[in-house]
Amino acid sequence: MYLLGISGGIAAYKSAELARIFVRQGEEVQVIMTPGAAKFITPLTFQTLTGRPALIDQFWVSEGEKVRHVELAEAAAVMIVAPATANTLGKMAHGIADNLLTTVYLAAQCPVVLVPSMNERMYRHPAVQDNLERLRRHGCHIMEPASGELACGAYGKGRMPEPQEIADFVRAVLREKDFRGVRALVTAGPTREPLDPVRFISNPSSGLMGYAIARALVERGAEVVLVSGPTSLRCPAGAKLVPVTTALEMYAAVMEHFESCQLVIKAAAVADYRPAAAAEQKLKKEASERVLKLLPNPDILQELGRRKGGRILVGFAMETERAVEHAREKLQRKNLDLIVVNDLTVPGAGFAVSTNQVCIIDRQGRAEELPLMPKEILAHRILDRLRPLLP
Ligand code: CTP
Numbered sequence: 001m002y003l004l005g006i007s008g009g010i011a012a013y014k015s016a017e018l019a020r021i022f023v024r025q026g027e028e029v030q031v032i033m034t035p036g037a038a039k040f041i042t043p044l045t046f047q048t049l050t051g052r053p054a055l056i057d058q059f060w061v062s063e064g065e066k067v068r069h070v071e072l073a074e075a076a077a078v079m080i081v082a083p084a085t086a087n088t089l090g091k092m093a094h095g096i097a098d099n100l101l102t103t104v105y106l107a108a109q110c111p112v113v114l115v116p117s118m119n120e121r122m123y124r125h126p127a128v129q130d131n132l133e134r135l136r137r138h139g140c141h142i143m144e145p146a147s148g149e150l151a152c153g154a155y156g157k158g159r160m161p162e163p164q165e166i167a168d169f170v171r172a173v174l175r176e177k178d179f180r181g182v183r184a185l186v187t188a189g190p191t192r193e194p195l196d197p198v199r200f201i202s203n204p205s206s207g208l209m210g211y212a213i214a215r216a217l218v219e220r221g222a223e224v225v226l227v228s229g230p231t232s233l234r235c236p237a238g239a240k241l242v243p244v245t246t247a248l249e250m251y252a253a254v255m256e257h258f259e260s261c262q263l264v265i266k267a268a269a270v271a272d273y274r275p276a277a278a279a280e281q282k283l284k285k286e287a288s289e290r291v292l293k294l295l296p297n298p299d300i301l302q303e304l305g306r307r308k309g310g311r312i313l314v315g316f317a318m319e320t321e322r323a324v325e326h327a328r329e330k331l332q333r334k335n336l337d338l339i340v341v342n343d344l345t346v347p348g349a350g351f352a353v354s355t356n357q358v359c360i361i362d363r364q365g366r367a368e369e370l371p372l373m374p375k376e377i378l379a380h381r382i383l384d385r386l387r388p389l390l391p
Contacts (some may be wrong), residue, residue, distance in 0.1 A: 001028045002170075003072060003108070005081035005101045006046075006054075007088035008036020010151040011117040011160035015082055016041065018163040019049045025167070030072065031055070032101045034088060058100040069100060073107035080170055081105070083117035083160045086128050093131035093138075111173050112140045115166055120156030141173045168215070169237075177221030178387055184222045185261040186214045186239075187254060187268035187300075189229035191247040195292075196279040203269050206352040207231030209316070209375050210267030214239045216379035225261065227253045229268060247271050247297035254300050258307070263390065265314040265382075266301045269351075273297060305335030312389050314382070317341040318350060324359055324367050331361055337389055338362055340382060348372050360385055 002022050006015050022029045031046040031054040043054035058069075073079075081088065081101070088102065092114075097103040105112065114135060122128060123145060132142055143166065146159040160166075188210020192200040207228060214226045215236035224239040227250055235241040242257070244250045247270050258264065273294035301315050315336045317327045320343070327341035342358045344350045349357040349372070357372040360382065370381060 001030055001075045001077060003076040003079040003104065003110075004029055004031045004046075005033075005079060005084075005088075005105070006031060006037040006041070007034045007081060007083060007085040007101065008038075008040060009083040009085045009117050009160075010040060011083040012037050012040040014160055014163055016045050016049060018080075018082060018166055019046055021163055021167045023050060028052075030075075032072070032104060034099050034101050036085070036087075055100055058098075058103060069103045070107050072104050073109070076108055076110045078111050078113065078170060078174055079105065079108045080113045080115070080166070082113075082115035082166055084114045086116075086118050086122050086125075086131075089114065089116060089128065089131045089135065092140075093134040113143065113166075113170050113173055114140050115143045115160055116145050116158075117160035118145075118158050119150055119152055120154065120158040123156075123158040141169075143169050172219040175219045179217055179383065179390075180221030182217075182222045182263055182390060183225075183261045184217050184263040184265065185225045185227065185254065185257050186210055186217065186265045187227045187250060187270075188214065189231040189233075190269050191229045191250055191271045191297075192245050193247065193271045193274035193297075194245075194278040195275050196281065196283045198282055201271060201273070201275065203271065204351040205229070205231075205269035207233050208352070208354060209356060209379070210265075211236065212375040212379035213265055213267055213382065216376070216383055220383060222263075225257045227257070227268070247274060247300070251298050251300050251303075254304070258304060258311075261311065263312045263314075263386070264304055266304075267316050269318070270300060271297060272299075299334070301336070302334045305333075308335055312337045312386065314338045314340065314386065318344055320344050324361065327359070327361050328365055328367075331363065336363075338382075338385060346372075 006012050029050040033054050033056045046054035091102045092105050097106050146161045147157045148159045189207035190202045190205035192202045194200045211233045214224050217224045218236050218238040226239045227242045242253045244253050276293040276295050313336045317330050319326050323341050323343040327339045331339040339361050340358050342349045346357050348355045356375050360368045
């Protein structure tokens with residue numbers, strides 16, 4: 001069960017969405033509110049979303065023999081306090097148990113995630129910073145507030161991060177760190193090959209698969225370098241982003257970071273060709289036809305296969321026919337350990353969608369067909385397959 005603690009700040013309204021996300025993930029959610037929180041949002045909102053009454057009253061006695069706050073604390077897989085106000089943080093840091101939320105906190109032995117949210121000046125006050133430091137020492141996982149417009153009209157640091165980011169953070173805290181000590185290089189997104197300053201050749205890759213893999217690796221404790229072509233995605237917190245545009249830039253960035261990594265996952269959709277020359281000025285329209293001369297780009301993965309040493313190499317392939325057969329051939333040619341192939345003709349698989357349906361092929365030629373699933377879940381399935389290959 002997830003315990004979701006809500007203290008009295010204006011960001012409490014965003015916690016309704018957070019509760020919804022947890023419920024959608026299949027978690028049982030028990031909300032505990034401070035009396036102050038109930039002034040910002042009603043318990044009924046949470047009861048409706050979670051199917052359980054939101055608890056406020058510290059002296060509510062349960063039917064069983066156990067004391068209510070101990071019972072709640074024992075049942076919790078994780079306790080999240082979002083928003084965590086300066087007042088609630090202060091009480092938690094000093095062991096004050098004057099409401100149900102702070103009382104349950106003291107009894108809790110599960111991981112605790114705190115999401116501070118307040119005015120920037122309050123956040124920066126040494127009293128609050130000292131309390132956060134103290135809570136960190138007590139083992140709490142503290143999420144950095146976001147910067148932006150605050151409820152008081154000012155701009156600054158103190159905003160509660162978006163509910164989805166909080167949910168991601170919680171998941172990362174709970175995940176087994178089975179990639180700790182592994183340094184991984186992930187490539188993602190398309191490359192762009194310029195024709196002139198305003199035009200380029202590219203492909204519809206959104207970067208979703210590569211970013212999901214980078215995020216999954218970070219969650220499982222790996223150190224991650226993410227070499228990414230242009231995308232609109234947020235770099236997963238904790239990964240080092242190396243932005244590139246062209247295939248040649250990606251080649252240079254990959255070669256620079258390759259040596260220090262034990263694992264390389266190449267999810268990028270690299271352009272196989274680039275225009276022989278990129279015009280310095282914008283090309284003007286002409287009545288006659290134009291012929292475009294293209295030069296081959298280096299195959300980054302194939303080059304890595306040559307320099308592989310003891311590293312684990314994973315490639316991706318997109319195919320429109322005889323997917324498994326082509327992928328097996330690519331795995332051999334590029335000296336890979338695994339290749340993840342998707343058949344672009346399957347609905348819901350491939351470019352710029354949030355799901356994928358793939359087949360994972362290993363060095364022995366074994367092919368494992370996976371069902372259609374969200375890319376985030378698929379990322380973990382791929383890592384599950386990879387883990388035994390690493391030392
Ligand atoms: N790849 C790469 N460098 C390239 C082209 C591809 O590193 N210049 C990598 C991709 O990141 C991917 C794998 O190779 O992991 C397979 O890419 P794909 O385009 O399917 O394979 P190609 O070898 O280019 O074969 P083809 O386009 O002929 O199917």
